[in-house]
Each structure stands twice: as structure tokens, then as C-alpha cells.
Amino acid sequence: MFDYFLQQLIFALAIGAIYGLIALGYTMVYGVMRLINFAHGEFFMLGPYIYTFLFSGLVGLGGLAPVLDSAIAIVASFVIVGLLGVAIERFAYRPLRAYGRLAPMLSALGMSIVLQSAVRVTVGPQPVHFPAIVPSTPIDALGGMVTTVQLGILIAAVLLMVGLTLFVNGTRLGIWIRAASESWTTSSLLGIRVNRAVSLVFFIGPGLGAMAGIMYASYYGIMQPTMGSVIGLKAFTAAILGGIGSIPGAMLGGFLLGAIEVFGTAFLPILSFGYIGTEYRDVFAFAVLILVLLFKPAGLLGETVSEETTVAKKDY
Amino acid sequence: MGNSVIARRLGLLAVLALCVVLLALVPYFPSYYVRVVDSILIYIILAVGLNLVVGYAGLLDLGFIAFYAVGAYAYAMLASGQFDIHLPFIVVLFIGAAAGAIAGILLGFPVLKLRGDYLAIVTLSFGEIIRIAINNADDLTNGPQGIAGLDRASLFGLPLTTPVHFYWLLLVLAIIVCAGVYYMERSILGKAWRALREDQDVVRGLGINTTTLKLLAFALSAAIGGAGGVIFGAFQRFVSPESFTFQESLLVVLIIIIGGVGNIVGVIAGAVVLVVLPEILHFAAQYRLLIYGVVLVTVIVLRPGGLVSPRFNLGFIIRKVRTLWLSPSKT
Numbered sequence: 001m002f003d004y005f006l007q008q009l010i011f012a013l014a015i016g017a018i019y020g021l022i023a024l025g026y027t028m029v030y031g032v033m034r035l036i037n038f039a040h041g042e043f044f045m046l047g048p049y050i051y052t053f054l055f056s057g058l059v060g061l062g063g064l065a066p067v068l069d070s071a072i073a074i075v076a077s078f079v080i081v082g083l084l085g086v087a088i089e090r091f092a093y094r095p096l097r098a099y100g101r102l103a104p105m106l107s108a109l110g111m112s113i114v115l116q117s118a119v120r121v122t123v124g125p126q127p128v129h130f131p132a133i134v135p136s137t138p139i140d141a142l143g144g145m146v147t148t149v150q151l152g153i154l155i156a157a158v159l160l161m162v163g164l165t166l167f168v169n170g171t172r173l174g175i176w177i178r179a180a181s182e183s184w185t186t187s188s189l190l191g192i193r194v195n196r197a198v199s200l201v202f203f204i205g206p207g208l209g210a211m212a213g214i215m216y217a218s219y220y221g222i223m224q225p226t227m228g229s230v231i232g233l234k235a236f237t238a239a240i241l242g243g244i245g246s247i248p249g250a251m252l253g254g255f256l257l258g259a260i261e262v263f264g265t266a267f268l269p270i271l272s273f274g275y276i277g278t279e280y281r282d283v284f285a286f287a288v289l290i291l292v293l294l295f296k297p298a299g300l301l302g303e304t305v306s307e308e309t310t311v312a313k314k315d316y
Numbered sequence: 317m318g319n320s321v322i323a324r325r326l327g328l329l330a331v332l333a334l335c336v337v338l339l340a341l342v343p344y345f346p347s348y349y350v351r352v353v354d355s356i357l358i359y360i361i362l363a364v365g366l367n368l369v370v371g372y373a374g375l376l377d378l379g380f381i382a383f384y385a386v387g388a389y390a391y392a393m394l395a396s397g398q399f400d401i402h403l404p405f406i407v408v409l410f411i412g413a414a415a416g417a418i419a420g421i422l423l424g425f426p427v428l429k430l431r432g433d434y435l436a437i438v439t440l441s442f443g444e445i446i447r448i449a450i451n452n453a454d455d456l457t458n459g460p461q462g463i464a465g466l467d468r469a470s471l472f473g474l475p476l477t478t479p480v481h482f483y484w485l486l487l488v489l490a491i492i493v494c495a496g497v498y499y500m501e502r503s504i505l506g507k508a509w510r511a512l513r514e515d516q517d518v519v520r521g522l523g524i525n526t527t528t529l530k531l532l533a534f535a536l537s538a539a540i541g542g543a544g545g546v547i548f549g550a551f552q553r554f555v556s557p558e559s560f561t562f563q564e565s566l567l568v569v570l571i572i573i574i575g576g577v578g579n580i581v582g583v584i585a586g587a588v589v590l591v592v593l594p595e596i597l598h599f600a601a602q603y604r605l606l607i608y609g610v611v612l613v614t615v616i617v618l619r620p621g622g623l624v625s626p627r628f629n630l631g632f633i634i635r636k637v638r639t640l641w642l643s644p645s646k647t
Contacts, residue, residue: 036433038566092613099620102376106573107616109566113609121602233444233562240437283448286441293434294426 016258041232047213243302365540374513379443387545416542462556576622
């Protein structure tokens with residue numbers, strides 16, 4: 001039983017880390033712009049596609065050592081997807097700032113359709129094999145079986161999260177981002193270039209999403225153009241669970257959602273004596289979300305300032 | 317009475333006559349076009365219903381399609397071989413609307429104290445829960461395969477089988493729903509909803525129970541959604557969970573925004589555009605969705621307030637017609 005539990009725990013941590021990375025993109029964008037970026041799941045999907053394209057390109061050109069090729073391709077896909085995010089914000093969201101919150105949200109929705117169908121048109125709708133970055137070998141850890149891919153995902157994701165936390169808390173640019181999420185007007189009055197903070201957020205968020213996509217694709221070995229929709233929705237749930245706008249909240253929410261999902265799948269049938277099967281896993285996740293929101297409307301780590309100040313009086 | 321007034325009245329008559337003639341001509345279109353018009357009418361009904369919540373009360377509901385699913389499955393379970401129950405269409409129509417309203421109240425009661433985005437997320441989750449539950453409750457809903465072979469509907473002895481039959485039914489219902497919502501919009505209730513959208517705290521300060529107000533909007537729109545679902549079930553004679561995805565909920569919201577929030581004329585325009593556009597784009601084959609997305613973003617960026625200006629609403633048209641007819645000197 002214990003090694004089964006341990007194995008599930010590692011699995012939960014790996015998938016939770018992926019959710020957390022995507023949730024960071026949602027939460028940072030929401031923090032500065034109060035925008036639900038429905039296109040964010042597509043950045044996640046673009047990650048593995050761009051990586052594969054770059055990697056096979058590098059190999060085709062002769063390439064260096066395979067490790068270097070992978071590393072270059074990974075960093076380059078972060079940058080490319082990040083720049084794409086900045087461009088999309090500039091052209092599809094920025095012109096709509098003065099028009100309430102529904103218009104940018106639907107523009108994001110439109111961008112999601114554009115990105116997804118652009119990939120579908122270029123590479124076809126069918127799932128494609130994703131080349132392994134690290135060979136998947138099982139490691140025996142404390143009685144449970146862990147694969148190198150799971151460990152790799154976990155380590156890389158934690159490194160990215162630590163890096164982001166240090167960046168946001170310790171650098172001037174990070175302070176800009178935090179100030180802009182605190183109050184748009186006050187920070188611009190204090191001379192912070194809020195638009196730059198927004199661009200930065202739209203660089204980091206999609207970049208992290210792309211990294212999560214590469215992890216996810218190497219975990220399952222395939223990628224397809226629609227992979228971002230469901231995962232995006234779940235990661236968004238994770239962001240809300242942790243308290244949208246809060247960076248540690250997104251990480252916590254990601255790991256929590258991973259745990260709920262994995263342990264729900266593993267133990268729900270046992271606990272309910274077989275009445276509730278694993279297929280209700282997602283129902284379970286959404287139900288937990290609704291419950292959390294009912295009792296803690298700002299999410300687990302969201303700021304518990306009074307309702308009137310956190311949410312604009314005029315909702316939509 | 318000058319010539320210009322007569323000319324203008326004639327012009328008005330001509331426009332009205334053109335509308336009536338166009339609507340009367342639809343049944344003679346080829347079947348494909350009638351189906352497209354049916355689809356437009358269904359989305360008009362849905363979007364006008366959702367507009368009560370999004371446009372008037374200012375609450376973002378991203379799980380609206382769940383109520384539509386409740387209605388469609390009500391027909392599928394109560395008028396098919398699934399449980400060998402065969403209730404008449406009109407009975408199921410009311411049951412579907414009631415079931416939708418009940419679902420709306422059940423969802424609304426606990427969550428309506430949430431605001432803004434949180435409400436949006438909870439409704440979204442609710443929509444997903446309903447869809448996943450339908451997908452998995454094999455005994456009741458036949459799971460992902462869906463329920464096929466739904467009864468041929470009939471209404472007061474008239475058969476409802478071809479797209480043309482449904483065209484007349486949907487047209488009448490769409491007019492009833494639009495007229496009902498229009499009168500509601502002008503009633504004290506509509507004014508209270510608008511006030512709610514502008515500032516909840518002031519409304520509460522005036523001693524109005526905002527939760528009841530929101531619940532009412534939620535239940536009414538859910539009832540319209542449920543009724544729409546029953547018609548959808550009777551029309552397709554097949555229901556399956558994949559008709560009720562999150563994307564469908566978003567499409568209805570999109571219709572409202574593209575047309576112009578809180579404006580019935582806008583909603584109609586939005587439904588026409590968003591249903592017809594993918595049909596026109598059939599020629600583009602695999603590029604269809606891509607072009608659709610690009611057009612969507614372009615329209616939103618160029619006209620963020622919606623295609624139809626808020627001034628040009630049903631009330632405006634009715635006023636215009638009335639003044640031109642009764643006291644033309646004022647125009």
C-alpha cells in the first residue's frame with residue numbers, strides 16, 4: 001500500500017507541477033489586467049510543437065551534442081512563445097482596455113481559435129509522436145517506481161517556480177509586476193511603466209506555459225493541436241483554487257489539483273465502494289473548486305481584503 | 317401632410333413588408349438554408365435568454381449550455397425508447413423549461429453571492445460537471461453514445477418533423493421570447509436588473525434584495541435555455557454529450573458580445589453573424605476555423621462595443637415606427 005501511495009504521490013507531484021506552471025500564466029495575467037486569458041492553453045500546446053520543429057531543425061543542420069540541441073530548442077521555444085504572447089497582447093488585448101472586461105476576454109477566445117486552428121492547418125489534426133528529451137528509465141525509490149521523466153519534470157518545474165519567485169520578489173522588473181497587480185493607477189502615478197510590466201507578464205506567462213507543454217508532451221510521448229483546451233481549463237481551475245492573482249497560490253493550486261485528480265482516481269472507487277468510478281475524477285475536481293470558492297471566495301491564498309475593494313463594483 | 321411623410325411611410329411599409337416577405341419565403345428555400353435559419357433562431361432564443369443574465373443583470377454565466385443540455389435530455393428521456401416513455405412535445409417543453417429553471421435555482425442559490433470572475437468560474441465548473449455527469453451516467457443517458465431515435469414531435473396534431481415545421485415553431489417562439497424579454501426589460505424588474513449591473517451596492521442600499529433579483533434572472537434565463545434544449549432534442553432526434561461542451565457556452569456569450577450587450581437587436585445580429593459565418597466559410601475547407609477566429613478577433617478589436625450600437629435597440633425601432641405613423645410631424 002505504501003509504495004502504491006508513494007508512486008501516486010510522485011505522479012501527483014509531476015502532473016501538479018505542470019498545472020502549476022500553466023496556472024502561473026493565468027494568474028500573472030489576471031493580476032495585472034483582470035483578464036481571463038482564454039488563449040493561454042494554446043501557448044501550452046505551442047510549446048512542444050515549436051520545440052520539435054526547432055530540435056529537428058537543429059539536428060537536420062548537423063547539430064551539436066543532442067543535450068545541447070535540446071537545451072537550445074527548449075530555451076528558444078520559451079522565447080518564441082513568450083514573444084508571441086507579447087505580440088498578441090499588443091494587438092488583440094491592448095486596444096480593448098477601455099471597453100470593460102468582456103471584450104478582451106472574447107478577443108482572447110478568438111485568439112485561442114486562431115492559434116489552435118493555425119497549428120491544425122500547418123501540421124494536421126492527428127496526434128504526433130513527441131521525441132523523448134530524457135530516456136524514460138524507471139528508478140526504484142523507497143519501494144515505489146519513479147521514472148526519470150517524472151523526476152525531470154518535477155525538478156525542472158520546481159526550478160522554474162523558484163526562479164520566478166526570486167525574479168518577482170527580488171528584481172526591479174519583478175517589483176514592477178507586483179506593483180502593477182496591486183494597483184494599476186497608483187503604479188503609473190509612481191512612474192512605473194505599467195505597459196512594460198504587462199508585456200513582461202505576457203512574455204513570462206506564455207513562456208512558462210510552453211515549458212509545461214514540453215513537459216506534458218514528454219510525459220505522454222504525444223502532442224496534438226487540441227491538447228491545450230482541457231488542460232488549460234484545469235490549470236485555470238488550479239489558479240482560482242489557489243487564489244487568482246497570487247503567484248504562490250497558483251503553484252499551490254496546481255499541486256493541489258494534481259493531488260485531487262490523482263488520488264481521486266486512485267482512491268475514489270475504493271472509498272465509495274465502487275459506486276463512483278474514476279470517470280468522475282473531473283467532477284470531483286470541479287466540485288472541490290466550487291466548495292472552496294463558497295467558503296473562501298478569494299481562493300486559498302487570495303487576498304482576503306473586503307469584497308468591495310477586490311472586485312470592481314461593476315462586474316461586467 | 318407633405319409628400320415627404322407619405323414617402324417615408326411608404327418606405328417604412330416597404331421595409332416591414334420586405335421583412336415579412338423574407339420570413340414567409342424561408343420555407344421555400346432549399347432544405348440546407350432552412351436548417352441554417354433554424355439554427356439561427358435557436359441561437360437567438362438561447363442568446364436572448366442568456367442576455368437576461370449577462371446583459372441586464374451583469375453576471376457572467378459561462379455554463380449556460382448546461383441548462384440547454386437539461387432540456388435536451390429531458391426530451392430524450394421522456395419522449396423516446398430510452399425508458400419507453402412517450403410524452404407529447406408540448407408537455408416536455410414545459411417540463412424542460414421547469415427543469416432548466418430548477419437547475420438554475422439550484423446552481424444560483426449557493427453561488428450568487430460570488431461576484432464577477434468567481435461567478436463565471438463557478439458557472440463554468442457547473443457546466444462541465446453536468447456534461448461529465450451526462451457522459452458517465454450510462455444507465456440514464458446512455459453515456460457518450462447519446463440517445464438516438466427520439467420521438468417525432470407534433471404540436472396540437474400538427475407534425476413537427478421537417479426543418480420547415482421547426483422554422484415556424486422557432487420563429488413563433490423567438491418572437492414570443494424577444495417580446496417577453498423586451499417587456500421585462502422595460503418593467504420595474506428590468507430597471508432593477510440594470511441598476512444591479514451598474515452598482516450592486518447602491519441597489520442593496522435601496523433595500524432591494526439583490527440575491528433574489530439575481531436568482532430571478534438566473535432562473536428565467538435557465539428556463540429559456542431548457543425550453544431551447546427541448547426543441548433542439550426534438551429537432552435533431554438525437555442527443556449526445558458532445559453537443560454541450562464549454563465551447564457551446566462560449567458561443568452563446570460570443571453572440572451577445574458581438575451583437576451588443578443587453579440589446580435584443582444586437583443579439584439577433586450576433587446570432588446571424590456567428591451562425592452564418594462558419595457556413596459561408598465552408599469553401600475554405602480546413603482554413604475555415606482559422607479565418608473564423610481571425611474575423612472574430614478583428615471584429616472585436618474594431619468594434620469592441622458590439623456590431624449594433626446600444627442606441628439602436630428594439631425600443632428605438634418601435635418608437636421610430638410609432639412616431640412616424642401617429643405623429644409624423646415630430647420626426
